[in-house]
Amino acid sequence: MYSARRSNDPEDPLAAAIAPPPGESPEEKAARLRREEEAKRINDEIDEGLKQDRAAWKKHKSMFKLLLLGQSESGKSTTLKNFQLAFAPKAWKAERASWRAVIQLNLVRSINNILDVLSAEMSKSSNPTSPATSPALRPITTESSGAGGNASPSHTQFSHTHALLKLRLAPLRRVEADLKQLIGAATDEIGEESASTPPFSSAGAGASDDLNAAAPFAEGTTRRRHAEFYVRSNDTWRETVRSAYHKLSGNEEAVRGTVVTDGSKLEDATEIIASCADDMKALWEDQVVRDLLKRKRIRMELSPGFFLNDIDRITQRDYEPSDNDVVRSRLRTVGVQEYKLVMEKYERSAPTTEVAREWMIYDVGGSRTSRAAWYPYFDDANAILFLAPISCFDELLAEDRRVNRLEDSFLLWKGVIQSKLLAKCIIILFLNKYDLLEKKLAAGVKINKYLPSFAERENSATVLAHYLHQKFREQHREYTPDPTRPFYGYVTTAIDTKATASTLASVRDGILRHNLQRADFV
Numbered sequence: 001m002y003s004a005r006r007s008n009d010p011e012d013p014l015a016a017a018i019a020p021p022p023g024e025s026p027e028e029k030a031a032r033l034r035r036e037e038e039a040k041r042i043n044d045e046i047d048e049g050l051k052q053d054r055a056a057w058k059k060h061k062s063m064f065k066l067l068l069l070g071q072s073e074s075g076k077s078t079t080l081k082n083f084q085l086a087f088a089p090k091a092w093k094a095e096r097a098s099w100r101a102v103i104q105l106n107l108v109r110s111i112n113n114i115l116d117v118l119s120a121e122m123s124k125s126s127n128p129t130s131p132a133t134s135p136a137l138r139p140i141t142t143e144s145s146g147a148g149g150n151a152s153p154s155h156t157q158f159s160h161t162h163a164l165l166k167l168r169l170a171p172l173r174r175v176e177a178d179l180k181q182l183i184g185a186a187t188d189e190i191g192e193e194s195a196s197t198p199p200f201s202s203a204g205a206g207a208s209d210d211l212n213a214a215a216p217f218a219e220g221t222t223r224r225r226h227a228e229f230y231v232r233s234n235d236t237w238r239e240t241v242r243s244a245y246h247k248l249s250g251n252e253e254a255v256r257g258t259v260v261t262d263g264s265k266l267e268d269a270t271e272i273i274a275s276c277a278d279d280m281k282a283l284w285e286d287q288v289v290r291d292l293l294k295r296k297r298i299r300m301e302l303s304p305g306f307f308l309n310d311i312d313r314i315t316q317r318d319y320e321p322s323d324n325d326v327v328r329s330r331l332r333t334v335g336v337q338e339y340k341l342v343m344e345k346y347e348r349s350a351p352t353t354e355v356a357r358e359w360m361i362y363d364v365g366g367s368r369t370s371r372a373a374w375y376p377y378f379d380d381a382n383a384i385l386f387l388a389p390i391s392c393f394d395e396l397l398a399e400d401r402r403v404n405r406l407e408d409s410f411l412l413w414k415g416v417i418q419s420k421l422l423a424k425c426i427i428i429l430f431l432n433k434y435d436l437l438e439k440k441l442a443a444g445v446k447i448n449k450y451l452p453s454f455a456e457r458e459n460s461a462t463v464l465a466h467y468l469h470q471k472f473r474e475q476h477r478e479y480t481p482d483p484t485r486p487f488y489g490y491v492t493t494a495i496d497t498k499a500t501a502s503t504l505a506s507v508r509d510g511i512l513r514h515n516l517q518r519a520d521f522v
């Protein structure tokens with residue numbers, strides 16, 4: 001970790017690397033010392049946070065512990081929401097309203113992202129030498145889209161309407177900033193670190209460097225903790241937003257004991273969003289904008305937190321999120337979130353053991369730099385639910401644009417299943433985002449272009465799901481430290497709450513059965 005001590009040896013490369021710059025002015029020195037002090041404070045906070053996490057984990061030693069693992073945007077938090085909805089509906093209902101701010105932010109961010117693309121393109125048409133930039137939007141590759149993703153400005157006819165829309169929607173920038181400030185660090189998506197695009201090659205998979213990058217907790221690797229975005233939990237945002245709503249409704253009683261927040265920012269945001277509704281719709285439905293997005297290979301409807309088809313509903317001043325809205329919303333998980341699931345209803349026929357009633361579910365941040373933080377949770381986990389999104393065979397990792405997302409999932413899976421610490425865990429695999437896979441294939445994307453080993457099999461969602469299920473199962477068989485370990489695999493669409501509820505019921509039955517068998521055996 002951070003250390004303020006310095007070696008005086010001029011030959012020492014570390015000392016050379018951290019030595020003050022030559023000719024440092026007193027102001028620069030003061031600024032540097034302030035930065036170092038701040039770095040130390042953050043690191044102390046991280047250490048303290050990890051200590052507390054560890055203590056909480058130990059405290060719940062006797063409880064059944066389920067870890068949700070998988071890359072970023074694989075659907076871990078969405079699955080947690082499904083657990084709540086299926087088994088703890090009263091608790092779920094109580095917190096559903098607090099998701100309104102997240103959904104508003106998702107919508108506003110989509111509009112601002114489109115405005116970024118539009119502005120860049122408009123300035124390009126008026127000044128052909130300036131580069132077009134749209135850092136927030138990642139192109140989603142599709143077979144049917146044009147090559148390169150660089151629209152020719154000469155093809156785009158911008159009118160006075162576009163300039164006017166830009167102007168009238170400008171207040172949404174402030175709304176985005178305010179909502180982000182209210183909700184916190186989780187609202188920032190991980191950015192890319194490098195570029196270029198190889199397809200998923202079996203040659204690359206399995207290389208130990210790749211495995212270490214994908215699974216920094218793998219045996220034999222150094223465990224490093226990354227300070228980047230590392231906040232102990234982003235769960236406090238809910239309390240903050242709830243208190244803001246209570247303030248707005250004058251419910252001072254409910255505000256007591258919560259983080260006190262100025263509710264007026266939420267009120268302003270709701271007001272501005274409502275007043276921009278028509279312009280937002282006009283922008284999203286504009287044919288020139290649609291063509292521009294298409295040429296840029298940006299398919300908004302496939303991105304997480306897509307609410308552009310729900311503008312009428314979400315911009316209402318009294319909008320209340322539905323269950324489906326909440327599972328479709330996107331908020332990145334920062335650190336590790338602990339959720340105590342108290343089953344409100346369980347089958348009478350089910351054995352009324354502790355396992356049937358209360359679980360601790362741990363939802364982790366899935367980006368590469370967050371994965372080292374998973375490790376402390378491995379040693380007494382009872383079950384792993386691993387999410388692998390199967391629609392992303394043609395996508396690149398947001399944090400490393402050289403890596404195919406499916407390849408990253410396989411490497412991560414390998415790291416998880418071969419970990420000796422997890423040898424006794426029940427392993428559950430969700431091949432998620434089946435609906436998006438169907439949509440992509442319907443748009444003409446060819447699987448074998450990105451996954452050469454798929455070869456000449458039929459280009460269909462069921463065939464790919466079956467193929468990948470087999471691959472994941474084979475890897476489990478090959479790498480598991482304990483061949484008797486139970487393994488269950490499912491194909492899922494986590495935003496389909498009804499179908500997911502029945503999958504989760506089957507997961508729970510499997511877990512209960514396994515636990516009973518073990519108890520009998522003991």
Ligand SMILES: Nc1nc2c(ncn2[C@@H]2O[C@H](COP(=O)(O)OP(=O)(O)OP(=O)(O)O)[C@@H](O)[C@H]2O)c(=O)[nH]1
Nearest residue numbers: 073074075076077078304305328333366433493494
């Ligand atoms: N269409 C579709 N969207 C899904 C599915 N599962 C999850 N999503 C969406 O994908 C986005 C990302 O899901 P999350 O649950 O936040 O992903 P995560 O694994 O928790 O990601 P991190 O917190 O960054 O590690 C959300 O907007 C979800 O609504 C699915 O099966 N189909």
Ligand SMILES: [Mg+2]
Nearest residue numbers: 076077332333
């Ligand atoms: Mg998450």
